[in-house]
Amino acid sequence: MAEKKTIQLKEKNKNLGKKAIKLLRFDKIGIGIKLSVSIALILACSIFLIIILSLNMISNNMIEQAEKSTYELLEETGESLKVSLKEIDRFAMHSSREATISSNIEQLNVINEETSRARAISKIQPIVDTLYGSRIDSVMNMIVTDNKGDGAVATASSFLDLDKDYTKTIGYKEFVDSKKSSMWIDTHITDLVFNRKSNEKRTISLFKSVYSPTSLKNSAGVLEICVRESALKDIVKKTELPYEGKFVVLGESGNIVLNPDNIEENGLLLNEVNKVDENGKTLAEFMGKTNLTYKDKILDKPLYKLGEIKEVSQEFKNSLTERDGYITGQIYETINNRIKNLLESGKVSEKNTTYGEVVGKDFKVNGRQMLVAYYYIRSIEGTPINWKIISMTPVDKITENINVASLQIILIGLACLLVGIGLSIFITKDISSGIKCLTELMDRIKRGDLEVACCIDRKDEIGNLALSFGDMVSNLKAMIAGVKMASNVAVDSSKIVSCSSQESYASIEQFSAMLSEVKNVIDVQANSIEVNGQVVNELSNQIQLINDDFDSVSKIVSGAKELSEDGKRSVNKLLVNANEVKNTVSEFGKLIETLKSESSEISKIIGFIRGIANQTNMLALNAAIEAARAGEAGRSFSIVATEIRVLAEQSNNSVNYIENKLKNISDTVLLTGEFIKSSDSVMGSHDFAVNDTIGKFDDIMKFMDNIFNQMTDIESSLHSIEQARINIVGFMNNLTDSTEKTKDNVKAIYGAMDDQVELVRHLMELSDNLNELSANLEGTINMFKV
CATH class of the missing domain: 3.30.450.20 (PAS domain)
Structure with missing residues (x-):
């Protein structure tokens, strides 16, 4: 399916290509014009591509060099400012x-x-x-x-x-x-x-x-x-950025610290001077900040921190446009974010007091693309200052010389293109003249004139083509003569073939009728063999079922015999376990006797403890009497006597509790002894039953051995029957296969005869067509002048 779709798509594209050629009339345009246009286009595309790539490469290299030199100058200026401010800071520290x-x-x-x-x-x-x-x-x-x-x-x-x-x-x-x-x-x-x-x-x-x-x-x-201010201005004034680049030193609040091009704007905010109205006035000029001096009472804070001295409407602010050569708010915010991101990402350590980078060339001021870079001074000797030296360089100034050179190269390229077009027209005209001559000769051959002569005297490919064309005409004349002779022979041969085909058709029809009768006889024989085969297969299936049933019975008998042997082994194991139980019970009886004797010893100890408790109780009573006689002096001794009496009572209670538990243990030991005696008689009966079961299993195993021997004799008989069944089935299968092969061969012969009949019939039709074609060929050949 996928292959079919691919073919359809190719056909569709091919048709579209033909339609496009027809629409643009390419097929009606001469080869010379096509070659000229093609060569011109190739030359033009090659030249312009080389020019564009070369200029782009040179432009990128110049921008990279400008980036490097600009940043180096910013860094140099920043370091000079830093050194000067460091000296002032150290001077201030020493003075303080x-x-x-x-x-x-x-x-x-x-x-x-x-x-x-x-x-x-x-x-x-x-x-x-x-x-x-x-x-x-x-x-x-x-x-x-x-x-x-x-x-x-x-x-x-x-x-x-x-x-x-x-x-x-x-x-x-x-x-x-x-x-x-x-x-x-x-x-x-x-x-x-x-x-x-x-x-x-x-x-x-x-x-x-x-x-x-x-x-x-x-x-x-x-x-x-x-x-x-003049001292710092002298430092920044020495810096001259290439390609008309400008820079300004900005403070932490976006205020202008130093503007080398207009020192009067120092102290103002960037967004107050980087936009102007249609007359070129800045926002700072409208608010009156440029007119303030130290005498103005309004100066209670630095100029960049002063609010609006003169209120200006928001509509007026929105009408302002960007001022050429000044840092825009977008550039300033971008640099602030870059500085913040560098610190947060850890690319710049908190210990770095200065750093900078080239931000890029994707910024525009009044439609002009700008290359932006900055250098950041964070602190001077530990005191934050947060100055940013920001530069802008017009990219068109960097590539200005490239643009002039590109115009010159384009003019040279156009001149080369015109020369190339002239050469291509001359070459294609030379090629087309030879092709035109060959075309005229082919038109004469098309009209049947083979007596043409090719007289093109050239040494290039067209000359070789003319020689090949002359050889082709000579060969064509010889071939036409041969074809004319062959056409006469073909007419006579077609008549002979037609007669032979009619005779063969009649003979094949008779042979086909005979094969049809043979086919019917074989079909009857095959049906009879098929019925006999079904009977033999049913008998074979019955024998197979008997054999399978006998195998099942044999497996059952073998299994019963194995179960009898397993049962006997289990009973023997049961007898061994019973003897072990008897020995264990005997040992348990001995332990019971020992426990009885130990219990009597514990009873003696309990009696001894009870006597000690009674004596302690008497001592406590005597102590209480003596304490009462002593009065106030024996009060503490009375408390001790009371505690001793309580201890004697607790000892007596504990002895009674132990005596009760010991009596329960003795009763349990006596009862266990009676159970052991009863188990002796039970174990005796169990031994008798086990021995009797072993005898029964021996009888079962003898009976199963007799059955197994009889099954072995039956199995040998069944093997003989199975072998006979296999032989009969094999014979029937061979007979069936032989009959099927004979039947297939007859069908093949019959089919071949049908094909032969069709072939002869087709041959007859071809012979008729051959007669007609021979006549047409003879008429066609006669038009050529040989």
Whole structure:
């Protein structure tokens, strides 16, 4: 069934192919055009495939190189930032533990008198100035205060320059509220007025608790280091990503720490600057955050933590579009999730303070595909900072040169294609001219003209084909002449065959009638043999049944004999077991006698114990009398006497209980002895019955031996009868087989005669057809000019 379906499917596909060829008129297009188009298509497909594969390979290699170089630059920038921040952190740690500063700051916490406070601050100021001078290239301000917010400021400034209490400044409030001992505050517009002296608009602050040498548990004050934004900007400005790539340093809250392309956006949130309206304005500009300075009273926290200064509708926010060259919210969230997953999966240890990776090239900003990578700085000397350096590189810039080269290669490929098409047209025209000449010669042969001459002078395959064509025409002329002579002979032979076929048909008809009579006689004989065979089979079956019954009786007798022998063995075993029981009962009687004597001994012991109990009772009574005479002094002795009397009564009760149990045991022993005596007479009767049973079994076995001998004689007679039955059945089977073979042979001959009759009849029809075909062949051959 499956094979049939496969054949049907192939036929269906073949028909569909024919229909498609007919529909597209391929069968009406010249071979030259087909060859030209085929060669052109092969060339075009090969060239374009090679171009696409080559460009794709080169493009992937360039993207891989861009990924590697981009990440290496991010890593280099991150490490430079980390080194610079480490130096500042170590400087801050050294300053917060400096003995003179910490001891005087600790005193400020307990001194209230202004003169003493001024004296302590005067001791701190020179040290603060000296320390600040050593880091003036990267540190904008250095402030040390006690827990009340009073202390020293570097560069000879004082807290008088501030318009408000230092404890109300942004950095101080953030640090105290965090309750940490060390804290980085990302880029923010500082509200310290003496920042104007350094012309720095923003700062990154590091706060550390000040501890005295005698106590590292309780903070004595606060140290604030304001880092110059320009110093960090110089580090990131040195990094130039290839292929017009851009990067930005983001903080933990998605805030911009450092933007090398627009430093004025430092301190703003990413989602406030990465989208613009149709005029190019950002959300931060609409809210007024870009106009804030340290003088604004609204600055009570870092800029990125400020809410909406100017309310903006959600409709306006939704109308904003992505800004070119800026990290999108999707990219930022993806990187955050990657960092989280790396930590949770254990691929990055908690001890790793920096790590990064290339995220991929499947991100789009305004329809442009971007290659994204990041480098993560978790902490500086144990203080969390959570900075992320995120980069974006346009993939089209990486592959820009490849695209130009691909256009040039495509133009060259098209030129090669045109040359190939011209060559293919020339070649196919040359091939088709020879084929056209051969086609014209074949048309003349089709009309019966075999006097054609092939005059194609070529040395290629078409020339060889022309030579073969000439040979074929010569052979065809000779073959037609031979066929013409053979057709004349065939006409005469067909007439002779027709006459012979008619004579053979008459003879075969007579022989067929004779075979039909022989077949009827054999059928009667076969029926008679079949009836005799049934009788012999019935007799054979009866003999077989008798033989089977005798086998059953023989098995029963053998089984009875074996059962008699097993019974005798069982009775003998029963006799042996009875003797063992008698011996066991005798031994049991002896044990009963021993038990009687032991019981009498126990009775003596019980009498002795009862006497001791009576004496104890008398002693207890005498003790109670003496205790009563003694009065209050003998009260404790009276209690002991009472307990002894109770013990004597319990002993007497126990003796009575044992005496009763011993009497029951004695009665049971006497009763058991009587049963043993009775069992002796029973065992005697049992021995007599067993011996009598053994004698009966011996008589049965003798009787069974006689029967078995008689069965053996009968069995030999039955074997003789069985052999005679087998011989008769074999003879009948041979006779039946012989008759069947004769019958089959007659049927075969009869069938062969029928086939012979049909064959002769068919031969007669063929001879008639041969006469007709010979006449037609003669007419066809005469059309050729030989």
